[in-house]
Amino acid sequence: MDDGDGGSPTNSAGLLPLFSRSPVEDLEEKLRRATEENARLTRALDAILAGHHAHHRDPGAPSATTRAPNASTSCAARDDDAPVTATAAAAVSTAPAPKAEPRPKIRTVRVRADADANSVAENVKDGYQWRKYGQKVTRDNPYPRAYFRCAFAPSCPVKKKVQRCVEDRSMLVATYEGEHNHVAQTTEFVGGSGCTMSQPAQHAAGSPPALHPCSISINSSGRTITLDLTSQQLEPGGSSCVVPGDGDLVAAAVSPEEFRRLLAEEVVQVLRNDAEFVETLTNAVAARVVDKIRAGHVDL
DNA sequence: CGAGTTTGACCGGCGC
């Protein structure tokens, strides 16, 4: 990871070593290193995911989430049999989809939100835009259930139901039906490689501060990696890293320092994986360097 | 004025 490998003694000082040889050569060298680092990280991630899938296929492993979708608004008991998710403010689960039926994939997500927030704020920030089309008070829950359709409907068939947990009103239970046939796109930051970020900074912008979730979902090469900061509210000093590859769930408690490190690594990895981004960045830097040289702003 | 939300009405599945 360090940039100083085999490099110039003055590297940490700034741009000077860039011009110990031709700028283009140096950029090429940096790009080559980034590519190698990228390949190394990709292999490491593959190894992690392979282990994750092996773990998930373990028939003895208790599932935190296999239950009928309609019973999803009761949340307390589910955390008990899934200790690994106990510190996560948002947990993603996949219903046991019978292979014989082509039913839309159903997932249940629990998100912590302010207990005193209005139900309007139940539009869980998940990186997609939703349009509310109905609300209903159900029999087993005094809190109204809101019905959302993906804003890309009818081309995108995904629906979402959001309802407060009857046992813990600070928890929202969102049930997703189907899978998006498009990339996430919201007012939140959307990176060039399908990387979406949502932050609670929306509070300052006047949005209802109902939801705490601050998550980053990185979609790289078909995998989704979600880094969830929300549990800081639950347990000071503890954050969680949720990696729901292929719709499954793996969560591990990490320290805030470790979390920040993982977060930075994931962002760097995704950007490095994005050939278009690397090429664009390289071209931009090269063009600027060439301009500087031509303008005589750089001593050679 | 258009887009999004709200909310009462309506529909269909299911159990009795």
Next chain:
DNA sequence: GCGCCGGTCAAACTCG
């Protein structure tokens, strides 16, 4: 067949 209930529709309303 009837009533209950979850899900959806669509007109009215709100907001930028």
